[in-house]
Amino acid sequence: MTTVEKDLLFEMQRRMLRIRYFDERASKMVKRGHIPGTVHTSIGQEAQVVGATMALGDQDYMSGNHRSHGHPIGKGSPLGPLMAELVGKATGVCKGKGGSLHLADFAVGSLGESGIVGSSIPIAAGAALSSKVLGKKHVSLAFFGDGAANQGVLYEAMNMAGVWKLPVIFLCENNQYALSTPAHTVTSGVIADRAAGFGMKGVRVEAGQDVLAVYEAVSDAVAQARNGEGPTLVEVVTYRFNEHSEGLRIGTDYRDGDEREEWLKKDPIVLFRNYLIQNALFSAEELDQLDADVLAEVDEAVRFTDESPYPEPETAFHDLYTENQEQFA
Amino acid sequence: MTLMSYLGAIGAAQREAMDADSRVIIMGEDVEANVYGTTGGGKSRADKGDFVQIYGRERIRNTPISEEGIVGIAAGAAMTGLRPIVDLSYSSFLYMAMDQFVNQVAKNRYMFGGQASMPVVFRSAMFYGLNTGAHHSDRPYPMFMNVPGLKIMAPATPSDAKGLLRTAIDMDDPVLTFEACLLWGSKEEVSEEEYRIPFGKARIAREGTDVTVVAISSCVPEALAAAEVLAAEGISVEVIDPRTLVPLDTNAILESVSRTGRLVVTEPAHKTCGAAGEISAIVAEEIFDSLKAPIIRVTAPDMQIPFSPALEKQMYPNRITIAQAIRKVAGVA
Numbered sequence: 001m002t003t004v005e006k007d008l009l010f011e012m013q014r015r016m017l018r019i020r021y022f023d024e025r026a027s028k029m030v031k032r033g034h035i036p037g038t039v040h041t042s043i044g045q046e047a048q049v050v051g052a053t054m055a056l057g058d059q060d061y062m063s064g065n066h067r068s069h070g071h072p073i074g075k076g077s078p079l080g081p082l083m084a085e086l087v088g089k090a091t092g093v094c095k096g097k098g099g100s101l102h103l104a105d106f107a108v109g110s111l112g113e114s115g116i117v118g119s120s121i122p123i124a125a126g127a128a129l130s131s132k133v134l135g136k137k138h139v140s141l142a143f144f145g146d147g148a149a150n151q152g153v154l155y156e157a158m159n160m161a162g163v164w165k166l167p168v169i170f171l172c173e174n175n176q177y178a179l180s181t182p183a184h185t186v187t188s189g190v191i192a193d194r195a196a197g198f199g200m201k202g203v204r205v206e207a208g209q210d211v212l213a214v215y216e217a218v219s220d221a222v223a224q225a226r227n228g229e230g231p232t233l234v235e236v237v238t239y240r241f242n243e244h245s246e247g248l249r250i251g252t253d254y255r256d257g258d259e260r261e262e263w264l265k266k267d268p269i270v271l272f273r274n275y276l277i278q279n280a281l282f283s284a285e286e287l288d289q290l291d292a293d294v295l296a297e298v299d300e301a302v303r304f305t306d307e308s309p310y311p312e313p314e315t316a317f318h319d320l321y322t323e324n325q326e327q328f329a
Numbered sequence: 330m331t332l333m334s335y336l337g338a339i340g341a342a343q344r345e346a347m348d349a350d351s352r353v354i355i356m357g358e359d360v361e362a363n364v365y366g367t368t369g370g371g372k373s374r375a376d377k378g379d380f381v382q383i384y385g386r387e388r389i390r391n392t393p394i395s396e397e398g399i400v401g402i403a404a405g406a407a408m409t410g411l412r413p414i415v416d417l418s419y420s421s422f423l424y425m426a427m428d429q430f431v432n433q434v435a436k437n438r439y440m441f442g443g444q445a446s447m448p449v450v451f452r453s454a455m456f457y458g459l460n461t462g463a464h465h466s467d468r469p470y471p472m473f474m475n476v477p478g479l480k481i482m483a484p485a486t487p488s489d490a491k492g493l494l495r496t497a498i499d500m501d502d503p504v505l506t507f508e509a510c511l512l513w514g515s516k517e518e519v520s521e522e523e524y525r526i527p528f529g530k531a532r533i534a535r536e537g538t539d540v541t542v543v544a545i546s547s548c549v550p551e552a553l554a555a556a557e558v559l560a561a562e563g564i565s566v567e568v569i570d571p572r573t574l575v576p577l578d579t580n581a582i583l584e585s586v587s588r589t590g591r592l593v594v595t596e597p598a599h600k601t602c603g604a605a606g607e608i609s610a611i612v613a614e615e616i617f618d619s620l621k622a623p624i625i626r627v628t629a630p631d632m633q634i635p636f637s638p639a640l641e642k643q644m645y646p647n648r649i650t651i652a653q654a655i656r657k658v659a660g661v662a
Contacts, residue, residue, distance in 0.1 A: 092442070097441070104445070111445070112441055122398050123404060124405060125405060126402040126411075127409040129405070153397045157398050160402060322438070322500075323502070
């Protein structure tokens with residue numbers, strides 16, 4: 001194994017840990033009232049997120065959904081401005097205008113998360129159209145859940161991406177529940193199989209807790225897209241460990257208790273740590289140090305957030321249009 | 330100058346913009362075949378001016394009938410370097426893409442703290458008055474005026490159609506343009522040179538001293554015809570065409586009404602929450618003391634559009650109903 005590959009594996013674990021610790025901290029901050037509103041964590045889904053984002057290049061685009069923090073973190077966004085955005089500070093990545101649901105960091109190709117299920121899918125396809133027409137080699141990836149897999153706009157976008165051979169990956173994060181609704185009770189057939197109807201390659205990654213399995217599948221799709229061979233639908237089977245959103249208490253047990261216990265045994269971060277140690281790629285000490293480093297990064301992001309000012313009220317009237325802003329204030 | 334129809338002027342603006350900037354593309358249903366007359370030069374593909382021949386299929390893109398996908402893909406493309414012109418044909422079809430218009434196109438720049446710009450133009454035609462029934466006759470621009478983040482234009486003349494569309498394409502914000510089919514065939518001398526008409530700048534279509542009529546889209550020629558009739562009756566009518574509804578040139582309207590003290594607002598949209606209601610409210614809020622008579626709105630009623638010519642004809646403002654309103658506000662009816 002080359003150093004580059006080894007570094008990449010280490011970076012995968014780092015980004016999964018960033019997502020885990022960032023989201024754990026955000027969850028606490030919601031419950032203590034430090035973050036207004038709520039957040040949707042990617043805890044349990046880190047392999048699926050990082051396997052996909054790290055298969056993309058720095059210049060590549062992505063759009064996402066309400067389970068929103070993992071995507072920009074996975075794409076390499078710094079944690080401070082993300083955390084500041086969750087709290088609504090002026091230094092937030094969206095200057096406090098977006099919040100958890102609408103994170104975007106154009107500097108890393110993150111074109112925005114969406115609070116409307118399925119709504120951001122065509123945004124990624126549109127970015128792919130730009131790449132194609134402007135002759136860039138950028139690839140786009142649309143993250144969406146099993147819930148969005150039943151939105152019509154997905155199929156409009158897939159059809160157009162297919163017929164135009166756009167360099168885009170439709171990545172379904174199948175965590176098996178749309179809030180409380182089990183996917184299999186509202187979804188006919190297998191999501192990945194739907195690609196066949198568009199003459200498109202469909203891939204189902206059953207081992208969605210294995211970051212390398214996801215990375216490999218998405219890398220293949222990215223290579224195909226970059227070669228001008230068109231889009232792929234990748235469905236990754238995963239599981240969210242937490243509730244749909246933090247602080248949400250649902251009266252009825254919609255998830256079987258044993259089911260969750262079984263999935264907790266498939267913690268993607270633990271699995272990958274064991275893999276790295278068992279294959280003598282990194283020592284337990286090195287990985288412990290990584291753990292500590294990432295925790296310190298999250299602490300630093302919170303400190304940055306705490307020390308940042310809230311936005312001035314008049315900034316609520318900025319950024320609607322690129323020009324003539326005063327006319328709309 | 331050359332004699333251009335309203336549709337021809339739109340085509341000329343599109344061609345100008347396509348020539349000026351390779352990032353401009355046109356996408357929509359049936360744009361390759363020039364079905365609506367704005368992407369070609371003649372009846373044949375071989376005729377001079379055919380957009381597919383000039384620009385190729387990479388930049389002139391036929392789409393499937395997938396309005397939500399079209400609008401969303403155009404938005405994503407606009408956020409990443411292209412400057413799409415989207416032809417959505419009938420404005421009644423915009424509703425199919427309402428989520429994309431409201432939640433993505435209008436909000437993305439704001440929600441993301443100014444990171445996104447959205448240089449995209451959505452063209453659609455209002456097919457009212459042509460016996461196409463309720464599914465093809467909508468004049469939905471007031472709904473979109475209610476969505477901060479969108480800019481709205483409604484040109485009433487060929488010159489304005491060309492100059493405003495060119496501005497819209499050059500602009501980094503999303504613009505919806507509503508083109509009245511009743512105006513498609515109207516012709517006037519239009520400059521073949523490149524020119525741009527700024528947004529938020531009304532046009533005084535006719536100067537007058539007794540009554541101000543603010544008229545929108547196809548109501549502009551009707552208001553001008555009414556003004557002509559009333560001139561013979563001794564009533565001097567000023568006709569203002571706002572040209573863009575977002576941003577709206579409130580100063581021009583307030584200045585005129587301050588002089589005349591009387592206001593009629595006329596538009597082809599429904600009465601409730603329309604542009605006419607908004608303009609009336611602005612005038613009442615800002616210069617109530619200047620008003621010598623209550624404001625009158627002349628609009629379509631809050632009713633769906635029937636098919637039969639015998640039923641449809643009465644639904645929109647015309648020179649007669651506008652003239653009646655002007656006489657009433659002038660106190661001579």
